[in-house]
Amino acid sequence: MNRPWVPVVLAFALFVIVWKAIVVIGGLPPYVLPPPEDVAERFVSAWLDGTVWPHFVTTIVEIALGLVVGVGLALIAGYGLARSVLFERLASPYLVAAQAIPILALAPLLVLWFGNGLASKVVICAVIVFFPVAIATMVGIRSVDDRLIELGRSLRATDRQILTTIEIPGALPSIFGGLRVGVTLAVVGAVVGEWAGASRGLAVLLNLARGSLFDIPLMFATLLTIALVGVALYLIVVVLERRLVGAR
């Protein structure tokens, strides 16, 4: 299709029309469900008057650091899981068990252990990002054709050369699959962490709008900001993937 953005715009327009229809047909007051134009107006005013900015910056920093820590550890662990049977046997039960515990239940404990500041949010983001990226890395590394590795070894390639020229390129498509999930989960992790205890961040603004100011359009504008952060991060991963792996 020559204009790939057309379906995206049409889908968004349909979403807004359905939203407006629900408000009008249901006769819903703005404090239950504000109409899209109210939310759009509040979104713009909250950004222009500086209401959103400090909270946005806080959340972005938490997400960025959480991603660096979570993805970094997940890549190492994923490689270990793929290449060491002993490590897989030792670590797998704990990884699966940790994944089964809802982050909502874990977040207050992590805030207690790491404090109300940046550290606890980074840890929560890292924890939530870790599992999908580690599993994707493990699957990706295992999917590398053994014959390629044998060929490399027969050509006297070092372990490092095999890793950088055969294993990582071979595993990249799978790793990027994990990253696509991981970046969106990082946004969830930051919001959950702020919910458990923070003085600044988009989740704090969400609570202020809902519980202190009863400014429901601002609450929706904040939700829209959170959603846009998730979409932007996802698109960054897609662009990186296309550059490094090619379109899939």
Place this chain on the structure above:
Amino acid sequence: MSFVRSRPTSFAAIALIAVLVAACASSGSSGSPVVASPTAATPSSSAAAAASASPGSSGLKTHLVVGLGYIPSVQFAQFYLAQQAGYYQEAGLDVEFQNKIDPDLIPLVGQGALDLGIGDGTSVMPAVSQGIPIRYIATIYGQFPNILFAKASSGITSAADLKGKKIGTPGRYGSGWIFLQALLSTANLTVDDVQIVEYPDFTQRAAVEQGAVDAATGFSNNEPVQLERSGTKTTVLHVDDSVPLPGPGLIAGTKTLDAKHDAIAGFVAATLRAMKEIQANPAAGLDAAIKAVPELASDRDGQAAVLAATVQSWSGPAQQAHGLGAIDQAGWTTSISFMDKLKLLAKPVKTEDLVRSDLLPAGD
């Protein structure tokens, strides 16, 4: 090809979902079911509804859903006592309690999903200014329950002593934050004249105990009571004399007030009756709370202390002059100006937009 063929079906499904969701939301906002009366809110039909729902007018009881605070506790003893002693039943009511957090409770009351609830006066003002149709109809806490507490050894005895001190607070929001600004204003100070330390996990009591902060915001029936019980002499600063902020009270939606006026007046009267009884005999309130929440029995002395502090907060100057539940309208007017100065009101509001006194028992 399948995309083209399925398009009308998909659109129809989306439209159907939209209509169903709207219909559900619409029916949900019409209020909870009333056994003895219709819930229509037009002036003429609401009068008929109120008449048919009049307490004792028939064998049928009016069902009221009442939202209390998030956690069932001894602080709601008056409601438990009125329920257990049959005061609500005598008023022709079938009362159901639900526990909700304040931010959820106010929109639900405005929407009519809850008939009544407990709401902070300082929340009612921004909520009404944002268009949420609720009214404050009876005072529960005649003294503003938010306080500032410090160890007596800190030397803090008035707001003026707070200059340059470290003050702990859960965050820069809500009634605690409004209270702190009001308290500091009494000594011509602002939050810029003190060091704010935030405790979003509500651990400011431990921070005061350990000396991490000089003082902290809290509630008159919580942190000071616990500190005193653990043997720490405590200083408590109130704000009522200078800025009479309205404390938590009973709130109801405007449509519900039209449709169930007499039933709600009956609820208010029955609740105030239980409050008077507990004032005279706190043990009755404690027993009712333990019967409603058996877990409280494990710390009977502690709960008795919390209840004693709670009962003390029920009565401020307006309630001492006019009886429990009385609304200090002049105090509300002063508070509106203060909240406006803090830029917490989206649109201007007047006292008559916020409170209604006609549901209080005559003579109170």
